[in-house]
Each structure stands twice: as structure tokens, then as C-alpha cells.
Amino acid sequence: MNQMTDLTGNQSHPMLRVSDLGHRVNLETDTLTILQGVNLEINRGESVAIVGRSGSGKTTLLGLLAGLDTPSEGVVELDGAQISKLSEDERARLRASRVGFVFQSFQLLPALSALENVMLPLELAGIEAPEKRARELLERVGLGERLGHTPRQLSGGEQQRVAIARAFASDPVILFADEPTGNLDNRTGKAVSDLLMELNREQGTTLVMVTHDEHLAARCGRQLHIEAGILTEPEAAREQAS
Amino acid sequence: MQTANKLMSVRRDLRERDVRVVLVALIIAVATVATIALFASQLQRTLVSSASSFLAADRQLEAENGRPIPAEWLDEARERGLETGRMVEFSTMISGPEGFQMASIKAVSNEYPLRGEVEIQRQSPGGERETLAAGPRPGQVWINPRLLRLLDLDIGDTLQVGERQLEVAALLVREPDGGFRLSSLAPRVMMHVDDVESTGAVQEGSRVELVYLFAGAQTALDDYYQWLEPRLEPSHEWEGVREGETFSRSFDRAERFLLLGGSLAVLLAAVAVAVASRQYALAQRDTVALLKTLGLQGQGIGRLYLRRLALWGVAGVAGGLLVALPLFWLLVGVLGDALERPVEMHFDPAALLPALLTALVSLFAFAYPPIRRLRHVPAMRVLRAQPGETGRQALPDLAIALVAVFALVWLYAGELALVGALLGGLVLLLGILALLGLALMALLRRVRGGGNAWRLAFVGLYRHRQASLAQLSVFAMTIMLAAILILVRTSLLSDWQTQLPEDAPNHFLINIGPESVEQVSSFWQEHNAPLENLYPMVRGRLTELNGEPVKEAVSKDERINALNRELNLTWMDQLPEDNEIVQGQWFSGDETEGVSVEADLAQRLGLELGDRLTFTIGSARVTEPVVSIRTVQWDSMKPNFYVAFPPDGGLRDMPATWITSFYLPGEAKGALGEFSRQFPTVSVLEIDHIIERIQEIVGQVTQAIEAILALILAAALVVMAAVVSATLRDRQREGALIRTLGGRQSLLVRSTMLEFAVLGLLAGVLGVVAAEAAVYVLQARMFDGNFRWHWQVVLPLPLISAVLLAAFGRWQLRPVLSVSPMLLLRRLE
Ligand SMILES: Nc1ncnc2c1ncn2[C@@H]1O[C@H](COP(=O)(O)OP(=O)(O)OP(=O)(O)O)[C@@H](O)[C@H]1O
Ligand SMILES: [Mg+2]
DSSP states (O other): OHHHHHHHHOOSSOSEEEEEEEEEEEOSSSEEEEEEEEEEEEOTTOEEEEEEOTTSSHHHHHHHHTTSSOOSEEEEEETTEEGGGSOHHHHHHHHHHHEEEEOTTOOOOTTSOHHHHHHHHHHHTTOSSHHHHHHHHHHHTTOTTOTTOOGGGSOHHHHHHHHHHHHHHTOOSEEEEESTTTTSOHHHHHHHHHHHHHHHHHHTOEEEEEOSOHHHHHTSSEEEEEETTEEEOOHHHHHHHO | OHHHHHTTOHHHHHHSHHHHHHHHHHHHHHHHHHHHHHHHHHHHHHHHHHHHTTTTSSEEEEETTOOOOOHHHHHHHHHTTOEEEEEEEEEEEEEOSSOEEEEEEEEEOTTOOSSSOEEEESSTTTOOEEEESOOOOTTEEEEOTHHHHHHTOOTTOEEEETTEEEEEEEEEEEOTTOOOOTTOOSOEEEEEGGGHHHHTOOOTTSOEEEEEEEESOHHHHHHHHHHHGGGOOTTEEEEESSSSOTTHHHHHHHHHHHHHHHHHHHHHHHHHHHHHHHHHHHHTHHHHHHHHHTTOOHHHHHHHHHHHHHHHHHHHHHHHHHHHHHHHHHHHHHHHHHHTSOOOOOOOGGGGHHHHHHHHHIIIIIIHHHHHGGGGSOGGGGTSOOOOOOHHHHHHHHHHHHHHHHHHHHHHHOOHHHHHHHHHHHHHHHHHHHHHHHHHHHHHHTOOOOSOHHHHHHHHHHHTHHHHHHHHHHHHHHHHHHHHHHHHHHHHHHHHHHHSOTTOOOEEEEEEOGGGHHHHHHHHHHTTOOOOEEEEEEEEEEEEETTEEHHHHSOTTSOOHHHHSOEEEEEOSSOOTTOEEEEEOOOOTTOOSOEEEEHHHHHHHTOOTTOEEEEEETTEEEEEEEEEEEEOOGGGSSOOOSEEEOTTSTTTTSOOEEEEEEOOOGGGTTHHHHHHHHOTTSEEEEOHHHHHHHHHHHHHHHHHHHHHHHHHHHHHHHHHHHHHHHTHHHHHHHHHHHHHTTOOHHHHHHHHHHHHHHHHHHHHHHHHHHHHHHHHHHHHHTSOOOOOOOHHHHTHHHHHHHHHHHHHHHHHHHHHHHSOHHHHHHHHO
């Protein structure tokens, strides 16, 4: 844990720094380049949307940024920690203490109740009184009445709200979301994204989000485009950012 | 971690079908192995004690020279915690109100019998029988019922034995040491050893055999014999249960069968656990990926699932024992019924060890590897399905698991032959499977989809080719194991039945003079009990081997019974039906030279064809070369001879008496009295009670075997269910899709059933072939029987497995058919 505290103490570095990132997978006959030459810096508290066509490499990039996968080349520094230098377990520890996730397909554990699903990361991060915090969060996302329900008893929008509560539960410094509204209808999607942005603002979390939803993308501070594995940032947006 | 652990509460586990299969497999394995081990140890106890009762003790020391053994030997035995007893056996003349009779006396000490019970009748005849663990009191005798008629005696009368008058207190129905010696053929009189001296029948020089009885713990007996052996003289003979007893070989086989059954249970359980836990592990991948994403580390995941395994182990063992103990109790009851006497339940905690080991090995060699690999599931899986596990990763696991389980079988059965035969059968099976699988898949690739049930079935097999092949292997293996057991059981039972048919000879007539052979034969012809095997018999000692005295020619430490006593020699022109020549040739028509020697004796003496044997018969000596070596069926209840001469051969001028055995039904026993009166010099040996005992024992062992077989078949069914349910979810999703896309229900049902039927048929054929191969080895190496093909027994198996699997397939389609496709797809999401 020493390493961790050391990393948090230092606030001078950006939240996320990516240089010369590339990712390839070996297919049966040749190799497929999914990402290449990605350079990126995201500061604390920023909210960033990654947009692009289906198959352009968004999910792959998000996985690499979040340390769920290791890149073929290049460096990802998450909150000052160089991800490819960490072991699998160290990355898990890093995620437990400072990273939150929201997925397109919710990814709640069907065997656990809403409350238990939110408590899980709290316990994994070793946070005290997990149940109290989990209740508060579920009330905050408007599900105070549904604590004991299992995911199967909840609608898609409700499930995603549980997932959002879970993502913020351990007080992450950075939140990754992969098409959080992709499986929801427009109105529900709007409600969910409102909630996400709101909580993000309240908690001062850095947000990195992949989305097809232009409105949602527009609500983020920066928009990044990805096409055929190459990341670009529109001039206007960059100026706005600086 | 509480919540993470909650993910896997016992109740939740039980809702998981893979976990249920693992648990059921474990429970059956533990139950089978524990029941078998407990029962085998009980059986051993019971049978050895009934076998011991053939000696009336665990061991006997015979002093054929009639001189008492040093008192110090008995003291030593008692100091080692052994019980001792004493008998004196001799023949003497007895008399009653009506005439005289040669009788064979057995005088027993107070301790007699140390094992087993004596059965008597206090009222003559047909009165109530009584069993007791004692001999007659001083002053009393118990006599063979035949003597009542021969001497015109009644219970309560006095009988003159030598110079002593003794009271006839009861009729002797059955003595525990009912084996027979040719030296004691006359009707039995049992008396107390303290009365012997007063009869005056035992004098210097009269032929008396002293027998000392010993009973106690195995180790104490072994230690004592170690101490005793160097002190023994040539006229002393130490006899144990296992040697030469009629049924000990049958018992050995039963024991081996039980071991085989247990080993198969171990294998089946391992397979079921392996299949189900692999399935479980696959289903857990998403959960693990999410837990990792949320920050749980590899170690935590490992711990989570290890705790799971431990819990399953505890549940499996507890459940298994809960099943095993009542089952064991029931079997002991059956045993008691078969033996018609209460059997003391002998619970041997050590017998539970193999069951525990089985659970442990199944869990850690078979369930653990796929679960251990869970910690390597990439976290990235939460964002996108990752390439699945390849078979290659599982290969080293398989190797380790195979080694572990065969080590277990070895440890358990202690038979390398068994392990070899099973392993050989499996390797053969897997080899054929690999080839067949490749060929089959190449063939199936050509079949393209269509609306026809057969085509859909073949396409289904091809589409799931990996699963199909895996299922085929497991089914074939399961069927092979079940078939092995069925085959061995069948040949075991049929061997016993041919060995001891209902009408096996149960009476011997001995000492028939040459002049009365004709009359004796026609007497029994008239009484509807024709004599079949009449043989001349000459008593002689083997004294020289190739001109050298036998005792020097044969190494000292080989103790050879045949040398210590007189041998029964015979001549015959035909080889008895149940004998078999293993070396040399049977006498041709007019040959007068040579002898034929029984194979065991030949082996112990190191005899080869052409060796010259010298026999001393009375004062004459005969020397003949060995011309053939043959096996005999000692347990056939027919007269058997170590050495046979040709007619007109070396024995032609020797004084012979005739011997025969024949079957006399219980209700015809009355004829024996008349026979004895008519032929007073012929000895009648009644062994019907011995045969009854043997048949009882065979019967009870058979029942045990059937029970074990049922257990194993249950285990096989669980394996099949485990395997079928492994692809359940995939198949249900496919079924739902086919229905969504407009496929008719009947088509779906027929193609699925066909698919499984084909799988079942193939697996059945493969399994049966491999089983025959394995049994071939087993039969030759373990059950020393002749291999017989039993196709008719196992032929239905492929059909049964085809039908069974088709039914399984139909059954697992149930939810697909009863629920709307929409609901189903959502549920399977
Ligand atoms: N492990 C892999 N093996 C082979 N191809 C892969 C692998 N991972 C990603 N790809 C390919 O890389 C490309 C980018 O995939 P990715 O999932 O990142 O796209 P995406 O932008 O998230 O698309 P969508 O918007 O449809 O989710 C796709 O063509 C995908 O098929
Ligand atoms: Mg994507």
C-alpha cells in the first residue's frame, strides 16, 4: 500500500497520461492493429467523451486506459502509476481504490441484491461501514425502496442506476463508462446520463466516457474522435479545453 | 469480503446445477467407496470367522506323531494373548446294545471350539437343533445320527468306548471343523478330552493325532508362528484358514470384485466431478472478471473458490457417509439373513479412509485445476468476451488428474493388474476415440443444414464438435466402466454356479473293497442316487525324486503338505472331465508307464516331465516318470488325486479300495442307515452341511455384489447427467432461437433426440469394446479365470445408452418447449 499512498500524495501529474499507445492482436494468419499512435492527457476533474464508429477501437482504448488490459506498445499512466509496470494484482488494487466503472450491459451480479452489489466494491476497497454508504448512494440514485431486489427484478434503467451507485461507491478519482446509455431508450438514457453527470460534478471525479450519444458527448468538457484506431481531437475542442 | 463470500452461500450453490452435480457425484463416490470398504472389512471378518470355524480356530497345529507338544509352546501362545485349545483324534471300536462299530473319535477340551459353533440335537431324530460354542461335558458323548441305527442306540443310552461307558447326550449334526481327513472316516463320536485316558483306547503305538487350536489377533498369530516355526518337527503341521479351504478362492474373488467396484466408483466420481466443476468454472468467468474489475486480487479470488471447494468436500463427505452408514447397516442385515445367524456389526473406521481420499483427490485433482485457472480470467472480459479457454490449457491438468486417480485406485485396490487393465482399456478407448472423432467430424462437415431431423441432428453434432467429442469420451468411458463391472460380475457368478451346482456331490463313500464295488454301485442305483465317479485308491508316500530322498531334493523352506502325509494314488484311463492337461500327454490307450501329477504339487516340487518319482506303498516301492501335469478342480466335491497312474501301470499289484462321491438329496438320507448295515466296512462321509455353508456364503457374497453394482450404475447415471447438462444452456438457447426463427417443435425434438441417440450408440459400442478388452486382462490377471466372451450380456448396453441419452436430450428440451421463445431468450441472456 506504500506505493499507493505515495502516488496519491503527488498531485502535480495529470490524471491520465497516454503516450504512443498502440494495440495489436494476433489473428490466425496476420496481426490486426486496433489502436496506433495514441497520445492523450486528461487532467483531474475533466470530463472526456470518446466518440467514433462501431469497430473503431473505443472499447479497446477504454480497457487500456482503465488498466483492464495491457497495451502492445506505449505507456499509460493512471494517476501517476505506469500501468504496464504494475502486476495484475497491483492493478486490481489500484482499481479498487480509485477507479469506477459503468458498463453498457450493467454487469451487476445476478446473485446479489442491489444493496449487496453496491457494497461489493466498498468491501473490496476496505472502506468502513459499507452498508451505510451503499444505502446512501442507492437513495441518491432514487432506489432507496429497492435495496433488497435482485437485478432480475429491476428494469434496465434501474439496473444502470444501481451500477452508477456502485461506480461512485468507493469514491473513485476517475470513472470509466462504456456506452452507459447504449442499452436504454432515449428518455431513460437521458435520466441516467443526467444522474451520471450530476454525481460526477458533485464528487469532482474525472470522467472518461465512450458514447454514441451526441447529446451526452456534448455535455462533456472534451470530445475525442477515434477512427480506425487513430485518436484525434477537434481543434475547437482542444482550444476550449486549454 | 462478506458480500463476495455471500456470492457463494451454500443455498446459492445449491441453486447452481453444476454445483449440484459436483455434490451428488461426491456423495455417491464417498457413499460407494465407504460402503464397499466397510462391507469388505465386515465380510472379511465374518467370512474369516466362518472360515476359521472350519478349523474351529484361527490356526491349528497338528502333531501327527501323536506326541504332545512341549507345554512351553502353549505357554508361549498364551503369553502372546492367544486362546488355545486341544483335541485328540483317533479311531477305535465302540459298542452299544447291538453290535460293534469302528468310530472316529474326536475328544475336545473345554475351550473347543475357539471359532464357530457346534450344532446338535438333543431329541432324536428330527428334533430341534441347537447351536452352541462348546463340546460335550466329561462323561458324555455326542454321536453321528447314523450310529443310532447302527448300534440300536437312543439318546440317554450309554455307549461303550474302549473300557469306558459314556452317556449319549445328543446327536452331532454339524461340527465347525467339518473338513474331512481320510484318516477319520468312520462315524464321528465327540467326547471330552479328559475322558480319553480312561477309555484305554490310546496306547503306545496306536495311531493318534493331537491337534492344538489357536485363536487371536492376526499379528499375534503371525508373531507366534515366527517364534514357533524353527521349533517344529516334520510331523508337525501348522494350518491356516486360507490354505486349501474349499471356498477361499471364491472369497478372494469376491473381495477383488468389491475392490474393483470401489475403484470404478472412484473413477466415475472423478469424471463426474471433473466435468461438472469445469462447467462451473466456465460459468464463473464473468463473475470473476467483474470481481477483478472491482479490484479483487488473484489471491482473493483463489481464496474465495478454495473455500468453496473445501465446503463442497465437507458436504460431499458428510452426505456420502449419511448414505453409506444406513446402507452398510442394511447389508450387514442381509449378511445375517444369509448366514442365518446374527452377525456382529464390525465398524472399521479405517475403512472410511479411502472414501475421504476419494473426495479429496476428486476435488483437488479434478475440480481444482479449472477453478484455479479462474484467477487468470482477464478483467477485460467485462468489456468484451475474450477468447475462451483452449483445450490445450486443460491438457496438463488431465495428465495430473489421471496420475492422481490411478495412484488412488492403486492405493485402494493394491493391484497393479487392475490399474493396468483399467488404464489400458482407457488408453485404447481414447485412441479409438481420437481417430474416430477426426474421421467423424470430417464426415459430418459435409452435412449441411436443412429441414430434415437427421440433417439437423448431424449438423448439431458437428456444430458442437468439441462438446460432442468430449461427451462421447465421457459416455464411452462411463459405459466401459459399467460394462466391466457387469462382465466381471456375470463371469464370477457363473463360475461359482458351475463350481457348485445344486446337485454337487455331497457324500463320499470310502474304503469300498474290490469285491463289493458292484454291489455298492447297484445299491445306490436302486436308491436313485447313481454313483458317477468311482476310483480305485492306493495310499502311498512320495519318498524319492530322481533317486534322491524327497526331503533333500526339495528345498527346506518350502513346506509341502503332500510330503507330510500319505498321498491318495489312483489309476484311471480317462482324464476326468474337469481336469486339464497343462504339460505332456495323458496316457494313450494301452500305456502302462508313467504318472500324471497335479499341477500345484508339480510346481511346489519343481517337477518336470520325465522326472522319476518313487512311491513307497506299504513295503513296496514303485518308480515311474512324470508323463503329464494336470490341473484339478479341488472344489468340485469329487474325488481328486495328486498322482494318477495308467490302468495296469505301476499300481497294478497294489491293494486298492474304491472311493466315490455322489449327490444324495436330503430326503433320501434315510438310505444311509440301511447302507451302513449292509456294507459295514464302507465309510460314509457326509459333507452336505459343508456344501450348504459354502452355498450360503456364495449367496451372500452375490447379494453384496449386486448391491455394489447398483451403486456403481447410479454413479454412472450421475456422470451422464453431468455431461448432458454441461451443454444445457447452449442447447436451450439454440432451441429457443430455432423456435424463434420458425422451427417446428416436433422437428426440434426429433433432431435433438436423434443427435443424442447417435452419440449414445457410438459411446455404447466404444465402451463395450474397451470393456471387453479390459476384462480380458482382468480376468487373466486378477480372477485367474478363463476368459469368456460375454457379448450377450453387454450387447444391450449401446442400445440402452442410446435410448437413455435420447431421453435425457428430450428432457432438457422441456423448458424450451414449454416457455415462449421471447421469455426464454431473455432468461438465457
Ligand atoms: N481480442 C480481439 N481479437 C480480435 N479482434 C479484436 C479483439 N479485440 C478487438 N478486436 C477488434 O478490434 C476492433 C475494435 O473493437 P472495439 O470493441 O474496441 O470497437 P468499438 O469501437 O468499441 O465498437 P462498438 O462501438 O461496436 O462497441 C473491432 O474490429 C474488433 O473486432
Ligand atoms: Mg464498444
